[in-house]
Amino acid sequence: MIIARFTGQLKGWWDNYLANEQRFQIMNATKTEDEKTVQNSVYSLVMNIIEHFSGRWSDNSETIRTMLQNLRCKTLTSFRWYKDIFLSRVMELPESNSTYWKSKFIDGLPPLFAERIRKVFRGAGMSIDYNNYSYGKLFSVCTQEGLALCNEIKLNQEIKKHPLTEIQQLGDFCEQFAIDIPSKRKKSHKKDFKNKKGLPEKRHEKTQRRKAFHKARKGFIKSKNPQACYKCGRVGHYAKDCKIKDKIKELDLDDHIKDTL
Template sequence: MLLAAMTYSARKSTYETTQILILGFNGNLRSWWHNLLTEQDKQRILIATRTVVKTENSSTPIQAEEPDMVNQLLYTMTKHFIGSTQIHLNLATEALLGLKCHKMSRYKWYKDTFMARLYTLTTCGADVWKQKFVEGLPHYISKKFYQTMTTNSVNQQIDWANLTYGDISSTVQMICVSLCT
C-alpha cells in the first residue's frame, strides 16, 4: 500500500492519492472503511494536515500546513489491523538474542537475518549488538575473531564503538579464508 501511495503521489495531489487508495480497498479494508469507521473518523483522515517549517530564500522560518491524508490513512489502518508495534519489537529482540550461526556455510544467511532483524530495533546502534553478532558465530571462529582483534589493537581491547559490521564481516571472512588455506 505504501508503494502504491508513493507512486500515486508522484503525479497526483495528496487528496487524490488518498481517494484512489480508498477506492482500491477490497475485502477487510473495504468493510473496515465502509462499516466500522464513522463519518467523523473518515473526515478526520480526509482533512488531516501537518505543520512543516519552511525556509524559502530567507533566513526566517515560516510555518505552513501541508495535507497529510495519506500518512493519516496508513497510520489509522496500521493501528486498527496491527495494533501496537511494541510487541513486534520485543519479538524481534528475542529472535535476535537467540540467533546463532552453527556452521560457517550458513554465514551469509546469519549475517543477512541478523542485519534485517537488527534494523527493526531502536537500539540498533548499540555496541552490544556487535558483540552479539560475533558471539553468534561458531565458537572457534568467534574465538579467533577476538584473538585477531585484540592482537591488532594497541591496548589489547576491542574498540566496538569504532568497529563497523563491515569490519567485523571482513575480519570473519579473512579468518575463514586463512583456515581454508
C-alpha cells in the same frame, strides 16, 4: 480516491471498524514542510492500515530482542543468511548501535570462528571496544577471516596429498639458514623376545626351530639302497614273490638242512 476502491477486508475495516472520528483524522492529517502545512492523508492511511493489519507499526522491540537473542549461525555456510537477518532486525531497535548487539553478532557465530574474530579485533589489547567498529566493519572482518580459513584448509589438504615434496622444499629453505628439520621417522629399537620363563631367547634357537619345522614338513624320501628278499636274501624281488624257498620246502630233506639253505 483510494478509499473508494477498497474491497474485502479493507472496505469492512474502513466502513465498519473505524469510528467516524478516526476516519476524520486520517482524511485530514497534515504535516509541516518548509514552514508550510501540507496534507498528509495518504501517509496516515497507509500507517493505519499497517498498524491494524500487521501490527508492525506498534512497538515490537521486545519481540525483536527475543529473536536476536536466539539467533545463531551454526555453520559458516549460513553466514550470509545470519548476517542479513541480524542486520534487518537489529536496525529496528532504538539501541541498535550499542556494543551489546555488536558483540552479540560475534557470539552467534560458530565458537571457534567467533574466537578467531575476537582475536583480530582484540589485537594486542585485552578487550574489544565495539564503539570503534560499525556493523559493516564486523561483516568485512568476518568475510576476510572466513576466506583465509578456507585457504588454510585447502593448503593443509594439499600438504597431506604431497607430504614428501613439501618436506623436501621446506628442508631446502631451512638449509639456507643452517636449520635442521627433525625427522618424523621413529627410531627402531631392537627388543629381545622373552620366553615363558622370562629369559631372553637366542636367535640361533629360533633358527633351529624353523629348520626343524621345515624338515618335518618334507615328504618321505625313498632310500637309495635296493630292497632284498628276507627269505632268500637276494636282491631284485620281495618275499611274497620268492620261489626258491617254496622249492626248497618241496624237497624231501631234513628240516635242519632246509633252514640252512
